[in-house]
Amino acid sequence: MAAQAGKDMLLKLDLNGSGSFESVAGLRSRRFALNAVAADITNADSAGRWRELLAQTGTRSASISGQGVFRDQNADAQIRTLFFSGALATWQVVLPGFGVLEGPFHLAGLEYAGEFNGEVTYELALESAGELTFSETP
Template sequence: MAAQRGRDLLLKVDAGGTGSFTTVAGLRARRLAFNAAAVDVTDTDSAGRWRELLAGAGVRRASLSGSGLFKDQASDAAVRQLFFDGVIRPWQVVVPDFGTIEGPFQLTGLEYAGNHDGEVTYEMALESAGALSFTGA
């Protein structure tokens, strides 16, 4: 597979919970991270005192983040309202030539910044709030 352009990685939100996804506009950077907590089951009988982990146990989670410029009033307003309402909504991450990850996320951080000689920027952070699905490209 050839290298992919970072700008083709899309972050979309279903702000109204209606099944209609809108691309969050103006993003310059996006990130998706998956994590799983390990469950340590090591005991005195563990071979060579090596740590043992319990397969399939622990909590899995995904984190989404993005930063960029405000360019689209509708998606900007939707993101801001989701934060202030504290609601959980479906989000999608579209990874080119890979697939789409979709599931419920809560917007847990929203930051605005701006220099006197530059544009207003924002950063947002989201945490998964349920099971995620993957659909291959």
């Protein structure tokens, strides 16, 4: 896989549950992480007292964060409404040349900031809230 431009990594939201995704407005940076917590089965009989892990167990999760500027009031209102409702929403992370990660996420954090001589910016943080699917880019 060749190097990819960061601007091509997209964060999309299914705004109305229809399966139609729209890019989150004005994101300048995006980050996502996949995590796996393994089940530790180490015991007094473990060889050499080395830690042992049980395969295919534990908990998997994903987190997504982004920072940017809202381009319009509609985008700001949609994200803010989602935060205050506490509802889960279906999100996609599109990684060019890699694939699409999709599933339910909880909007865990929403921050606003601004300098007196600059634009208002926002940051959001998402935490996975169910099974995620991954489909490779053809």
